[in-house]
Amino acid sequence: MKRKHLPMVVTFLAPCLLLYGGLFLYPAGRAFYVSLFDWSGFTADMRFIGLGNFQELLRDRHFWRVVMANSFGIIFFGGILTFAIAFFLSGLIATGPRGKGFMRGLIYFPSIINPVAVAILWSFIYNHQYGLLNGFLRAIGLGHIQPTWTAPETLFWAILVALVWMYSGFYFVILSSALERVPPDQIESARIEGASEVRIFFSVKIPMIWDVLITTIIYWCIAAVKEFSLLYAWGGGVDVPQAGAQNLATYMYITAFGRRVTMYRMGYSTAMGVVMFLIVVAFYLVITRVTKRDEIQY
Amino acid sequence: MKKRTILAACLIATVLAAPLFAGGQREKVQEDVLEYASMWNPGEPQAVYMEEMARKFEAETGIRVDISFAGRDVLTKIRSRILMGDVPDIVEQDFSELAGAFLRNDGILVQPLTDFFYQTPGPEGQPTMMDLFDENVITLYAHNNEIYFFPYEFITSGFFYDKTLFAEQGLSAPRTWDEFIQVNRDLKAAGIPPLALDGNISFYNAYYYYWALTRVMGPGHLARAAGDRTGKTWDEPGYLEAARMVYQLSAGGENFFQPGYAGSNYPAAQADWALNRSGSILCGTWIPSETREQTVDGFEVGFYPFPEVPGGAGSVGDVEAYLIGFAVPVEAKNPEAAREFMRFISRKEHANQLARDTINIAARTDAAYPRLLEGVRPTLEGAQRFHVSYDGVMQLYPEWFANVFYPVDNALVFGNITPEEFISRMKADTIAFWRNR
Amino acid sequence: MTVAGRIGKLTWWEIFARALLYLWCGFSIFVFLWVINSSLKTNREFFSNIWALFSTPQTANYEKVWVTYQLGRYFINSLLLVLPSVLALLAISAPAAYVLARIPFPFREGLTRIVSFGMGIPYQLLLVPLFFLLFRLGLINNLLGLILVYVALSVPFTVFLLLGYFRTLPRTLEEAAEIDGCGPIRTFFQIMLPLARNGLVAAAVLNFVGLWNEFLLALTFLNRQSLYPLSRGLYALQGSLQYTGDWVSLFAAFTLVVIPTFLLFILLSRTIVAGMTMGAVKE
Structure with missing residues (x-):
């Protein structure tokens, strides 16, 4: 290194690294420490319990039956739906219909609407008596079926559809622009060899966008584990969230800071944060190992 | 090139100035301010009522009431403020939630109001404040023989x-x-x-x-x-x-x-x-x-x-008594003003106004009934014993x-x-x- | 196209594709129009028939939400929060990204990796420790506190995005500047930064949109209603409008929240899309 660069390197990096270190890395590291304590947060009295919080998590029925089930449901089913729709819409829009740019924008738009507003919107859509969906069924003479979309058994799926509607546009834009960059002559030559569209998709297009696809899948896993706003805002905070609207992020928030019910279990909550981190790490390792073809390029 | 330098300088200046601007948002605590953390959201009937009460109270006493409408989640938010020394003088919720949040094993965070109930004369010359209420209802929520909460609204x-x-x-x-x-x-x-x-x-x-x-x-x-x-x-x-x-x-x-x-x-x-x-x-x-x-x-x-x-x-x-009202944190800066405000809104005219404007029953037993709740009256008057909600x-x-x-x-x-x-x-x-x- | 059949110039597949696309987009448009229409009704009109057009536009709904329910204040708070955050973020991330991208020094690789590592951490992990850190600093219920948090948590993505951008600039530029006697710091401000303008704009816009919609951190760190930004305020407003059974005002609130995003989107959609794909493809 040229010595004359040293002052510049330091001054350019210092503010960024100080803030990042102080308000990101330090609390992240401290989280692992806090997760080993029984602590109500507002007292200095932290009781060391080792892995006690994690043991309690293992035995916490609500945590497994509802919270983890929903979180993994969002990751897997939400992921499959989101990517399927994103690919499908990419295929549709690649046929070059009129108003392509407009439609692309419209499909993307939900992903930048405020998620609290999305929660409000979809609760209007699903509302049993005054909602759009049942209103539509009544209007076309199917008033007798009128499902209860947000019944406890289906609430999770109803929310999942709203999530997919919100997110699929984002993945659609990334995947469709990656697909557009696939050289047309390769597709053409495959076509001349008599390959079907499905085959072209899987053996020409997918390999060409492989790196983008893996990156977006990892991104989805992180985003899906973190998902909070839409679920927390569902129903407007009148009551503790129903089972179908709880996931890791909302449960850990409520365990720490409460909603109507005060709990202040900071250690237990942070243990869930650690679980979230471990889930992301696990997905990252599995996905990069399983899909490894070349080095993922940065 | 010069323009860009200026632009960069402006950018940096804005960034440096912004936090100062943001920091200026912190509110100063003054002697004659009553800080009130409310369970209502802006625009709700009770919020509108309380804003009017605050105006009248200030006109009469010169004490400004600074209401922060925190919504139903007020209690899950208030603890951090109390421990940071940013202590409101009045916190409001229903008594069950107040008790759950403030009368905990690890310490009682609010002041007893027993003296206030039994030793302060009522707003219209009643011997004590307790004469305004049904004692059986108020003491339902007593803790170790102390009363901690002051009601203005009665719900069943x-x-x-x-x-x-x-x-x-x-x-x-x-x-x-x-x-x-x-x-x-x-x-x-x-x-x-x-x-x-x-x-x-x-x-x-x-x-x-x-x-x-x-x-x-x-x-x-x-x-x-x-x-x-x-x-x-x-x-x-x-x-x-x-x-x-x-x-x-x-x-x-x-x-x-x-x-x-x-x-x-x-x-x-x-x-x-x-x-x-x-x-x-x-x-x-x-x-x-x-x-x-x-x-x-x-x-x-x-x-x-x-x-x-x-x-x-x-x-x-057997009638349920679910009360909404106030608690005064231990470290409230202005507990006297808090008591004065509680006495103020307990006046008969103000209790009547609560009933009229918000269509709810006032905690004060001799207040007018809202017309829409007349039907509840016989049940309340026939009450033999009260119990806490849930x-x-x-x-x-x-x-x-x-x-x-x-x-x-x-x-x-x-x-x-x-x-x-x-x-x-x-x-x-x-x-x-x-x-x- | 190998898919069989044609009508005029279009294949069956193309017709099918178009129909589905129109359906998907039509659904979104219809929903938005329905909400706007409902927001102009009275509650009684709405509850008696959800399909009917409004009779006389109830602009009072909008006024109520904006003034009485203080949506206007939430907008201003959001601006006070998000604009300084984005500017500060760029001001510290751009130099850092530049140094990491173009100036050789020891541990550069390691530092770059540490910074990008933050992108993989769900920030809920640090929610509780961060809360008590800010608590000790007296920065709870303080816009400055939340700004610092927003900046710190957005550093990894922003640096990463800009790093990719700076790397694409040709090396000859710096060499030429050096020959002209231009110091490295001046080179950065006068040559490299202007060239990276598109990257900066993309980073600014993407962070702006993300922070504008941020909910969890605002919910955790701001408990004073006078400081609520938009997401938090809308959440509070949803609660109160439900308690008062005032649905049409809730529709109006939704419309007011979505319209600025929509306008921003119309103006900046190209930058947003370009920035997004740039981030993904560069990775």
Whole structure:
């Protein structure tokens, strides 16, 4: 290194690294420490319990039956739906219909609407008596079926559809622009060899966008584990969230800071944060190992 | 090139200046300010009322009331402020939630107001402040013989219905469980869903079991079962009987609730009820106020208490007292002004205004009744003993109530499990809950 | 196209594709129009028939939400929060990204990896420790506190994005500047930064949109209603409008929240899309 660069390197990096270190890395590291304590947060009295919080998590029925089930449901089913729709819409829009740019924008738009507003919107859509969906069924003479979309058994799926509607546009834009960059002559030559569209998709297009696809899948896993706003805002905070609207992020928030019910279990909550981190790490390792073809390029 | 340097300089200057600007947002504490953290949201009737009270209070005393409308979640937010020294002088919520948050094992965070109740004269020359209230109601929430909370609004729960609709159907308000079932059958036969319920609100669903149990066994038994680590209490027959009553109403029994009630998103079912599309709704006395916007013409609000059961230890003389009011944190900077404000809004004219403007019952016993709640009056006047809403479980065992009771109770109310399954799951989950602690 | 059949110039597949696309977009448009229409009704009109057109536009709904329910204040708070955050973020991330991208020094690789590592951490992990850190600093219920948090948590993504951008610039530029006697710091401000303008704009816009919609951190760190930004305020407003049974005002609130995003989107959609794909493809 040229010595004359040293002052510049330091001054350019210092503010960024100080803030990042102080308000990101330090609390992240401290989280692992806090997760080993029984602590109500507002007292200095932290009781060391080792892995006690994690043991309690293992035995916490609500945590497994509802919270983890929903979180993994969002990751897997939400992921499959989101990517399927994103690919499908990419295929549709690649046929070059009129108003392509407009439609692309419209499909993307939900992903930048405020998620609290999305929660409000979809609760209007699903509302049993005054909602759009049942209103539509009544209007076309199917008033007798009128499902209860947000019944406890289906609430999770109803929310999942709203999530997919919100997110699929984002993945659609990334995947469709990656697909557009696939050289047309390769597709053409495959076509001349008599390959079907499905085959072209899987053996020409997918390999060409492989790196983008893996990156977006990892991104989805992180985003899906973190998902909070839409679920927390569902129903407007009148009551503790129903089972179908709880996931890791909302449960850990409520365990720490409460909603109507005060709990202040900071250690237990942070243990869930650690679980979230471990889930992301696990997905990252599995996905990069399983899909490894070349080095993922940065 | 110069322009860009200037641009960069501007950018950096803005960035440096912004935090200063933002930092300037912190509010200074002055001597003559009363800080009030409220459970209402801006725009709600009580919020509008309190803003007006604050204005009048300032005009009279020169003390500015700084209200922060925090919404129902006020208590989960207030602890950090108290411990940061940013202590409000008044915190407001219903008494169960106040007790759950402030009267905890690890310390009592609010000042006792016992002296204020018994040694301060009332606003119109009454010997003490306590003379304004029903002492039995206030002391329900006492803790170690001290009173910590000061009420201004009284709430109870029971069935609300439209008198006009009942009259058209030739029905009258039921008193016993059998009459209640008959009324519901008649309504159902007439094509009107007899009961309205927004199933996504667990504490509305919980009304049914808590009330049924209170009528069968009397008050105090839900709390007893919740606190029993062995779970054996759930084997007593009264618990099963109450579960059977709830089940009879549910989709598993006679299916009296409006179609799709399990997934009904608040406030759809109560809007329906106000539009005369269902019979009765089991709810707090806030319901006429909440449905004011939707109510159809000719709707005349009636009330009947949860029906009695033959041989039950409870009766309609058992009335729920759910109070909304104030607590004064230990380190409040201006506790004297807080007391003065409490005395101020307890004036008869102000209590009357609360009743009139917000359509709720004032805590002061001699205040006017809101017209829409006249129907509740006989029940209150006939009260023999009062009990805390949800039998106090919400304040005693908040986590148990949210994570054990709600899920199992919802399943019962939705008719997804039988009364026997309800008891066995309550027992098992309660044991598991306590084993974990 | 190998898919059989044609009508005029279009294949069956193309017709099918178009129909589905129109359906998907039509659904979104219809929903938005329905909400706007409902927001102009009275509650009684809405509850008696959800399909009917409004009779006289109830602009009072909008006024109520904006003034009485203080949506206007939430907007201003959001601006006060998000604009300084984005500017500060760029001001510290751009130099850092530049140094990491183009100036060789020891541990450069390691530092770059540490910074990008933050992108993989769900920030809920640090929610509780961060809360008590800010608590000790007296920065709870303080816009400055939340700004610092927003900046710190957005550093990894922003640096990463800009790093990719700086790397694409040709090396000859710096060499030429050096020959002209231009110091490295001046080179950065006068040559490299202007060239990276598109990257900066993309980073600014993407962070702006993300922070504008941020909910969890605002919920955790701001408990004073006078400080609420938009998401938090809308959440509070949803609660109060439900308690008062005032659905049409809730529709109006939704419309007011979505319209600025929509306008921003119309103006900046190209930058947003370009920035997004740039981030993904560069990785």
